[in-house]
Amino acid sequence: MTRRELFKMIGMAAGGAAMYQAMSTLGYAAESPFKGPIDLSGAPKGASVLILGSGVAGMTAAYELRNAGYKVQILEYNNRPGGRNWSIRGGDSYTELGGYTQHCEFDKGLYINPGPWRIPYHHRGLLHYCKILGVPIEAFFQINYNAYLHSSKAFGGKPQRYREIKADYQGHVAELLSKATRQHSLDDAISKEDAEKLLESLRSWGALDKDFKYGKNLTSSERRGYEKDPGGGLTAVPIPSQPMGLSDVLDSGLWQGIPSGDNYDMQTALFQPVGGMGRIGEAFGRELGSVIRYNSKVTKIEQSERGVTATYVDTATGATHSASADWCLCTIPLPVLAQIPMNVGQKMAAAISAVPYASAIKVGLQFKRRFWEEDDHIYGGISYTDLPITNIGYPNCDYHSPGKGVLLGAYIWGLNAMEFTAMTPPERVMKAVEYGSQIHPQYKQEFDNGVAVAWHRSPFTMGCYGMWSSDARAKHYEDLCRIDGRIALAGEHASYLGGWQEGGVTSALDAIGRIHQRAVAQGSKA
Amino acid sequence: MKTRLALTLALAALSLGLSGLARADDSLFTSKEGIEHADGASIYTHICQGCHMPGGLGAIGAGHYPKLAGDPKLSSWQYAAFTVLNGRNGMPPFGLPPDQVWETRTVHLSDEQVADVVNYIRTHFGNNDGEAITAAQVKALPHPSAPPAQD
Numbered sequence A: 001m002t003r004r005e006l007f008k009m010i011g012m013a014a015g016g017a018a019m020y021q022a023m024s025t026l027g028y029a030a031e032s033p034f035k036g037p038i039d040l041s042g043a044p045k046g047a048s049v050l051i052l053g054s055g056v057a058g059m060t061a062a063y064e065l066r067n068a069g070y071k072v073q074i075l076e077y078n079n080r081p082g083g084r085n086w087s088i089r090g091g092d093s094y095t096e097l098g099g100y101t102q103h104c105e106f107d108k109g110l111y112i113n114p115g116p117w118r119i120p121y122h123h124r125g126l127l128h129y130c131k132i133l134g135v136p137i138e139a140f141f142q143i144n145y146n147a148y149l150h151s152s153k154a155f156g157g158k159p160q161r162y163r164e165i166k167a168d169y170q171g172h173v174a175e176l177l178s179k180a181t182r183q184h185s186l187d188d189a190i191s192k193e194d195a196e197k198l199l200e201s202l203r204s205w206g207a208l209d210k211d212f213k214y215g216k217n218l219t220s221s222e223r224r225g226y227e228k229d230p231g232g233g234l235t236a237v238p239i240p241s242q243p244m245g246l247s248d249v250l251d252s253g254l255w256q257g258i259p260s261g262d263n264y265d266m267q268t269a270l271f272q273p274v275g276g277m278g279r280i281g282e283a284f285g286r287e288l289g290s291v292i293r294y295n296s297k298v299t300k301i302e303q304s305e306r307g308v309t310a311t312y313v314d315t316a317t318g319a320t321h322s323a324s325a326d327w328c329l330c331t332i333p334l335p336v337l338a339q340i341p342m343n344v345g346q347k348m349a350a351a352i353s354a355v356p357y358a359s360a361i362k363v364g365l366q367f368k369r370r371f372w373e374e375d376d377h378i379y380g381g382i383s384y385t386d387l388p389i390t391n392i393g394y395p396n397c398d399y400h401s402p403g404k405g406v407l408l409g410a411y412i413w414g415l416n417a418m419e420f421t422a423m424t425p426p427e428r429v430m431k432a433v434e435y436g437s438q439i440h441p442q443y444k445q446e447f448d449n450g451v452a453v454a455w456h457r458s459p460f461t462m463g464c465y466g467m468w469s470s471d472a473r474a475k476h477y478e479d480l481c482r483i484d485g486r487i488a489l490a491g492e493h494a495s496y497l498g499g500w501q502e503g504g505v506t507s508a509l510d511a512i513g514r515i516h517q518r519a520v521a522q523g524s525k526a
Numbered sequence B: 001m002k003t004r005l006a007l008t009l010a011l012a013a014l015s016l017g018l019s020g021l022a023r024a025d026d027s028l029f030t031s032k033e034g035i036e037h038a039d040g041a042s043i044y045t046h047i048c049q050g051c052h053m054p055g056g057l058g059a060i061g062a063g064h065y066p067k068l069a070g071d072p073k074l075s076s077w078q079y080a081a082f083t084v085l086n087g088r089n090g091m092p093p094f095g096l097p098p099d100q101v102w103e104t105r106t107v108h109l110s111d112e113q114v115a116d117v118v119n120y121i122r123t124h125f126g127n128n129d130g131e132a133i134t135a136a137q138v139k140a141l142p143h144p145s146a147p148p149a150q151d
């Protein structure tokens, strides 16, 4: 192996960390700036804020502003709180753009999170609200060592266990690197003492034997699993398993799946609300009660020196109304907001138009039994595949429960998501079952029913979330976030935590902090 | 030497990274196969129809996707092709260079494909708008391009 090849290999191993750095510059792995509850003391008497949208951003703002003494009202298009924070349960109906209605037929207690599904432990703002709203949380498994990595083009299409790919990749890389170290190929890069420490660390990292080899033995089986597990009594003796060759692992491309839990956003511990992500929005909605006016589609936003007026249509009656306040916090997703007349300056208007929203699909599939646990011993976590369905997510709850279970049967991005969006919902479900059965052949026998959400067809967002390019971020981000007269924007799109609820929460807190400063500066009623 | 090692590692990882490690969205592989060969009709039915709907009927919710059926604005091929290339508001750009689509998870269509799909929408859904346009005409229009991401 040449030195270049060797470096390339290390590069693969270092991929997680180096990628994380690259991603930080894009804002995909930034730390939440949440530093504890916000202090809005000294609100001017009678001051009011009109909030548009009851997603996590709008409801965080309403909760804090109301508690600080502001008069608040939320106008919400949907007939429920939460926005993208949402779970679909048995008995629910959902009508997407184009008019296709799905009736979810899941059993009682079963659900799918069509949008957000996991909360990293460092999303302290969102977790804070879970805590004070009494929303219980449980563990979400990003990595399950017994889940699958699958390539339709490798190993004859047979899915491989995550732990086998990880152990074999790591073992072979450690063996190669230890060989290079012992052959003094790295002498100009590290000192003699470091070389010895490196060798010891490689042995432990890669599960190498005393000769720095990665092979079929109990040491490697401790990582990758056994051909026959150790047991008790007369049949106790374990049989080690045979590792795959390095080139098999490399050629398969499955090493791409190894760091999927290494990024800051995906590191253990992650959480999910018990009973579905939608429990957060529901709890906020209960707490805010009549502050939220549902079925209210904002069609125009107009500000003057004195205040802001939103015109809205009651989607139940068709009647047009208006609501006014001193200030407006608008959390309407950008593709929708871009189409609403609003008298803000050219800079904010340009920013609103500059961010395309991603295409994404989630399909929830109910099966007659939890075969992934019963047959495949996969309890929670995610399998990854190169098939268009991309992910299969296993429920991180209700383990061993008899009866039916619901899988995330597809979670798709990019081109494949656009193609799935263009299908009817039943076609999407059918395709998810068809592809998924290449990984779990039990699908065919056990499939019961499903629902499919295509985010570009979501009537209330027209997309999954804002995809800021670094160029657009540099040109427009601050103009999007700066208060324009009496209007401030908040929401996932007004954050560096794109695609995370924490972005909605922290952008809302940041914006209301600035509105509060201005309101205080202007004294009581403007 | 140490810095060279570090740099090489970072570069190797970066070039691989583009092929798709998990981001906030958790997609490890997104297959691009087949798209280069799609013609106007299949581009419409596999991509555009997701928003503009079968038959170009458009849709209305909190916002709307414009109806392309009987859309008078399509009489300007420049308007139609410019919109497809550059996007606007909720409409994603399809004219970004192939190596720049990953950042916004959009899709690259060649000038020929843009011409093809514009010709398709201008001659379907009750539209009958003028002469077919060519890749050369699309090429002459402004295309989007973002400077490469800094690292």
Ligand SMILES: Cc1cc2nc3c(=O)[nH]c(=O)nc-3n(C[C@H](O)[C@H](O)[C@H](O)COP(=O)(O)OP(=O)(O)OC[C@H]3O[C@@H](n4cnc5c(N)ncnc54)[C@H](O)[C@@H]3O)c2cc1C
Binding pocket: A052, A053, A054, A055, A056, A057, A058, A075, A076, A077, A078, A081, A082, A083, A084, A085, A114, A115, A116, A117, A118, A119, A296, A297, A298, A299, A331, A332, A333, A336, A360, A361, A362, A455, A460, A461, A463, A464, A465, A490, A491, A492, A493, A498, A499, A500, A501, A502, A503, A504, B062, B063
């Ligand atoms: C597929 C997918 C997966 C995701 N995964 C995760 C995850 O695992 N973890 C995580 O933390 N985040 C995840 N996210 C991101 C998360 O869902 C968002 O960042 C967050 O929910 C956005 O909150 P928001 O308040 O900014 O916007 P929204 O929740 O979209 O709220 C906006 C509100 O405005 C309303 N509205 C729209 N138009 C109008 C109008 N004209 N008049 C009145 N009201 C209107 C909408 O109905 C909506 O209620 C995911 C998102 C998607 C789509």
